[in-house]
Amino acid sequence: MSAPRLIARHYHGHPHDESPRDCVVLDYDARFLRRKVLTCESGERLLVDLSHTTSLDHDGVLLLEGGGEIRVVAAPEPLLEVTADHLPRMAWHIGNRHTPCQIEASRLLIQRDHVIRAMLEQLGAQLREVEEPFTPEGGAYGHGRTHAHEHGHTNHHGQHHDHADHGHSHDHSHDQ
Structure with a gap:
C-alpha cells in the first residue's frame, strides 16, 4: 500500500474553513492519538503526525x-445512558471512579x-444501552482525558501530561 498523500501535523479544536476537505469518523478511544494513518470518509488515507498525544474533539480539525x-467526527459507539432522580449524585460516583x-x-x-x-444499579439509577457519539467532559483542568488512577500527571500511555496543554499543537496567532 502506498504512503498517504495527506499529512496533518497540527490539530485545532475548531474549524477555520467553511468546508473542510474531508472528515474522519472516530470513536472516543480512537480520538486519542499522536501518530497514526487514518482513512477519511472519501477513502483517502491521512497520516496524522502530531508533536504529542492529543485528544481530538468532535468538530475539531486536523490541519493539512x-x-x-x-x-473530526465522533462516531456512534456502545454507551450506557444513566438517568436518576439524583443525577448529580450519580455523576459524583462516576467521576470518583475516574470514568469518562x-x-x-x-x-x-x-x-x-x-x-x-x-x-449505578445498586445506587438506584435507571440504565439503558444506547449507540451514540461519545463526547465526555475533559479532565480536571478542562482539557484532555480522565483516566483511572492517573490524577492528571500522565496519560494512559505513560507520557507526561502538561496541565497547560490545550489539546492542540500550534500557535494561535491566526485566531486573532
Missing part, C-alpha cells in the same frame, strides 16, 4: 500540510462497563 482541514462521562441536563452517558453498571 499545504493547507486545508480534515474534520458525558454530562447532559437530564442524563449521563458513559462507556459500557459491567462494574460501573452494577454500582
